[in-house]
Structures are given as structure tokens and as C-alpha cells.
Amino acid sequence: MISCRLIQITRNRQGQPIRTERRIAGDALRIGRGAECAIHLPDHSVKLRHAVIRDTDAGTYYIEGDGTPVCVNGSFHEAAELVAGTRISIGPYELVAETAAGGAELVVSIELVRPHPQEENLLARAPVSLAATGLSKRQPAFWLGLLIALAFLLLPLVQTNSPSVRQALAALPLTPLQTWNPGPLLPGHQSFAAQCDKCHRQAFRAVPDAACTDCHRATSPHATPAAAADLRCAGCHRDHKGKDGMVRSDVPLCVSCHGDIKRRSVDSALADVHGFDADHPEFSVTFKSRPGDAGVRRVALSDKTALVEESGLKFSHKAHSGKVRRPSEPQKFQVMACADCHQPDSGGLRFKPVTMKEHCFDCHREEFDFNPPVDEHRLAHGSERAVVDMLEHYYLKKALREDTGRGGRVPVQQALVDAAARAGNTAAALTGDIGCGLCHETEPAGSGAGIPWKIRPLAITERWLPQARFAHDKHRAAKCTQCHELNRSRDSADVAIPDLQKCRECHGGEQGGNHKVASPCAACHAFHDAPRAQLTGK
């Protein structure tokens, strides 16, 4: 049976101990946090049953851990004897065995020497706001802004102004300066894509025309310098738009000047236009000039009296279309089509020139034969002189073979004189509707010539509308006669160029509409065609 004086030590504000005593007794004194323990230490770092104090037969006391060692005088022991001054640490408490005042009685003092610090507030254990986690708005904003300004503003600027930096960066797949490029260049310009200053010659200044004309030297201007003073190449030609962006072909561009052409060019002879389907003037054909003609002869298709071609040829389209008789074999018929004479050229825009040798001679060979034939001589085609030479040659040969009737041959000297006279007579008769005159218009020759007439120089118009780009191959779905009304034409003076009305049957304005082909100005007109050069008809 243990009898124990238990002294509870607390301290006042000055730190002086206040001792309160009570007596406990039992066979063994249990120490622990459990309520049933004689020495009750209500703290969670104390085990429910931490240790037990027992006595021995010899009258001494010892402490024994309940399953775990106990800290006695600073070291852990399964059990230890309690003598005066033995210090036992249990959790925050310190138990000290004191000298018994009355002999065998056990005296133990208990003091809370390591009180738990005030438990930290629930809020202090972890951040309760995003700001408290260290997340910042300013820092990422600053660095992101700085990074973008460096990479996309400063670096490109340094790159464009420093050749050495440009060279150093050239190998990169994407250089800083390229991030300024708003879009792909025209394929032809991509060879110098890295050199922005090839075109952008001055900072903060628009691309000058010289940047274009340095390479594009042959491009003709559209209008006189005075009329186009305020226009820039780049006004219409915008690069960095891929392969389609370069060429402006919109009607408003044309109408901005041609809608009121006098405002831009007071002495312009052109009519105002606002669109093909609106007020486009009637086409004017441009006849081919002859040497010595004064100026260009342009005639509106509506001016029927002036619309006369003076080609110098006599030709009937009616006689050369459909079922026709071959002049050389009148009993035979042949069906003739446009394409027999008019063969497209390699560009597909127009046709190869019609030539006598290729297109006429096959049927009209008889016109060139002599009757009776001598050594397959044939009338020459080329010049009046060649015709007369050939005739003299023919008559000379003929005379030299003829019998004089007096059993001898004509003397050569005589034959030469006769041949020249007969050739002159025959040649003089080849005008009108026979010989050369069958196809060619003739006019009186000067007095000194060998024959009294000469062939009128030819002026066959091949580009009727030189300001328009008409591609015949794009219109191949249509029959020729759908546009060219030539079936009834007997005269080569007839002009069979389709007029505005004919084109409008299929072609609408810029947007088309009404089942018509969309036809902006640029569908027919080229911007940089130098008009003056073309209007000469050469």
C-alpha cells in the first residue's frame, strides 16, 4: 500500500511557486491521461496509461513504464527507482520525487513545465486567399509585357536597322522581323522577302513608286503624268496579300476616275463610264492605217455610214461560206467553214493572218495559169513588177518556140521586143475583175510606170479593238456567226465586229447578275497598256 503526498505546483504572476497538496493512496499509483489514473495528467501527449509507481518489500519506490520507457533524469528507462530528486518527464509535466518529511511516505511534486503554446489560428495554417499564396498580378503582367515588347518591338527594330544583327539572325526559321510581316508576299517578290527595306525605303513613309519601277522598268503608265500625279503604284498594288492580292481589278477603281474623266483630265476625249452594264459607250473600231495616213481612223460601230473598211481587197464572205463551187472545177461543190481560213494563233486571242498562198491559192490557182501553158509558168504574186517580168518571160519563150510560117524562127531581138509589148498589153488588162483585179483594188499608176495601174496598198485590220483584250478561245463555245454576222456580206468593206449590244447579251456588270457573266472593266481592258501606242493601230 502506497501513501503519497501529491504536490501540484503552479506559479503566480511573479513566477513564484504555489504548492497545493493532496493525498493519494493505493497498491500502485497509476500515471496517465485516463480519468481513472491516480496521478491524472490531462494532456494528449501523455498516454492513457503512461506509467505506474510501485513499492518494494524493502520500502523503496520505483516507476515503471506502461509498455513504453519513461524519461527519468533525462534518459529513458523501462523502470527506475524513485529517490529524492528523481525527475520524471511525462509530456509537458515534470514529476519530482521529493524527500519525505515524515519518513516512509512518498512525496511527488507535479508541475506543468512545458505548457503547449497557444494553438495557431485555423486561418494561419495555410493561405486563405490567392494573394496569400504568392500569386501576383503585377509580376506576370510586367514580365509578359516586357517580353512582348522586347521580342516583337525592340528586336525587329534592331534587326531592320542593323545589318550585322540581320545577318546573325538570318538562319533562324522565324526571325523577329518576320513577325511584323502581315502576310505572304507575291511569289515573285519572295526572293527578297527578308529585305523589308527593298520596298519600304524609309521608316514611317509609304512605299515610293521608285521601289516598283526600279525593277518593273517596262511597265507603261496608264495615264499622262499630269492626270495621274496623285496616284501611287501601291495605291492599287498591295503586297503581303498572297498571290491574289497584288492586282486591283475592281470597277470602283476605274470609275473613281472614268466616272468623271474631265475632272481628272480636262482634254480627254473619253466618255464617262460607270460599268459595262451601265453607260459603257458603243465600241469604236480602229482601222489599220496606211503609210501616209493622217492619224488614226476610229469609227463607232453605231456610225454605219462611216463604218467602211478600206482594206484594198475585194472579198465576199457570202461567196466563201457554205456550199461553194470551186473555180478550178466548176462541177464540184465544196462546203466552206470559217475555220478553213481563220485559224487561231498560239495565244488563243486572235487568228493567224489569212494569206493568199495558204488560204486562196488552192482554189484559185487557175487565175494564175497561162493559156496555153508554157513550162508550167504561172503568174507571180507579190508585186506589179514581178507580174510584168513573168509575162515577158512567158511571151518570150512562147515567141521563140513559134514558127514564123516562113520556115524559120523569130530572131531573138525581135522576140524580145514583141514579148515586152504583149506583156504590157496583157498586164494593162489585168485590172477590173480579172487577174489581179479579181481580188485587189487597183489605182492608176504614175506616168513613168510600165503598166497604167498599180495595186492599192493593203491595210487589213487585225486588231479592231486594240484597247480591249478579247480572247477568242474563251468564247469557243459560241459559233462564229453568233457574233460575226457575215453570212450575207458580199463586200470586204463590211465590218462584222459585234457591237456593245451583242456583248451585253451574255456579259453583265461587275457582279454579273441576271444569269450574266460578271464583267468588270479589267475583263476586257488592261490597265498598263499604253493607249497611245496602241491607237496607232501598228
Added chain:
Amino acid sequence: MPHRRTLLEYRDRRYLKAASLLIAAAVLAYALHRPPVAPYGGTWLGYALGTLAALLALWQTWLGVRRRRDGSGSVQGWVSAHVYLGAALVVLATLHSGFQLGWNVHSLAYVLMLALLATGGYGVFAYLRIPRLMTDNLGEDSFEDLLLKIADLDERARTHALHLPDAVSAVVMKAIQQTAVGGGIARLLSGRHPDCPTHEAVRRLHDQDDTLDAAQADHHRELYSILLRKESLLIRARQDLAYRARLGFWLYLHAPLAVATLAALAAHVFAALYYL
């Protein structure tokens, strides 16, 4: 219940009307515009839309900064203008671009602006939705009330745990000492703490321990009920923090994106003018 006016309905939707007008005018001009080649920033309409959009962007920034500095009643008006005109800005900038995008600083500015709009859009959504959820979650309590109740329950749990076996006591003490309401960014935003010591303690105390004596069993029962109450309070407190975090989180993206957009915009304008 009277209808609570939101920032979107500010002053009879004055800024909605202004923004709609702006958008309609821009769309109409774009539709009627006949650009020479294709619509892009360099036509006269492109420059006009771009200038307008840039000015609007600067004004938007100023509104954003002002909103941060001023916490008074007129904030709602500014936010309303910021939201509606911000939406209009995106339409203007899109039309300004002529729908042409590429790998360049010009498109970078555009994409950053879209990201800015997306975060701002979430902000509006959060402002409209979350306060109601917060009220539903807290009920009549305030966040501080919840914390006080939790502290009180902790104190009571501590007393009851003294009587229970060491293992139980350790779990409960851990729940008392180590349970946190807040946490890292992910925990703050989700409100979920997968390794919460209190959840663990609740799980541990769920099953009745047959080895306990009658008094201990009483403590055990009482402790379990305390922990359950604490757990439900914790869930609400954490949910409250999650709502607060979600109310503010977008701004951590929005503000840096705004600065980034302005920087890209400056580079875009400079590049466009430098190589005119």
C-alpha cells in the same frame, strides 16, 4: 423577392445600347465597304476601325485600372461599360483584321485580346453567379462564425479525446492541430482537401470500438458527432474560400493579359506605321 439589378442591367442597359450601336455601325460599314482587294487593316475602313478599336482598348485599360482604385458605388457603371464596350472592341478588332490571321505580331495582339475577352467573360459570369452561391453556402453564418464554431468544436473534441485510446487521441489531435481551411491555389479554387485530417478522423471514428468501457463509449459517440459537425462546417468554410478564389482568380489572368495585349497592340501599331 425584388429583382436585384446586376451590372449588366446598369442604368437601363445604357452601355449595352451604346455597344450594340457601335457593333451594328461597324458591321454595316464592313458589309457596305468595297475594299480594293480584300478587307484588311490597311483600307480606309480598316484604319478607321483599327483606330477606334485602339482608342477603345486604351479606354478599357483605364476603366480597368480605375475600377481597381475606386471601390465606391459608381463602380457598377464602370464595370458595365467595361464589359459591354469590351465585347464591342472584339467585334471592331475582328472587322479591322478582315479575318486575316497569320503567324505575326498582328495576330498575336488579336489572339491575346480574345484571351483577354475570355477571362473577362468568365469574370462577368463569376460576378453574376458566385455571390448568390456564397449566400446559399453560408446561410446566416459569416465565414468568421464558421471559424469560431470550428474552434469551439475543436476544444470540445480535445476534452473527449483525452479519455479515449492513444491511437484515437492521436488521430483527433491531428485533426485539431493540422486541419487547414485554406491551402494552395488548387485547394483554394476547388475547395477540396483530399488528405484532410478531420475527414480522416471521421473515417477512423465511424466504427464503434468494442474494447471501450461504457464511459469511453459515450466519449467516443460524442466525439464522433463533434467531428461530423466540424467536417460539415469545414466543407462550407472551404467552399466559401473557393467561391472567393473563383471570384478573383480570373483577374490574375485578365490583368497580365491586358498588359500583354497592350504591349502587342503597341508593337502591332508601330510595325504597321514603320513599314507603311
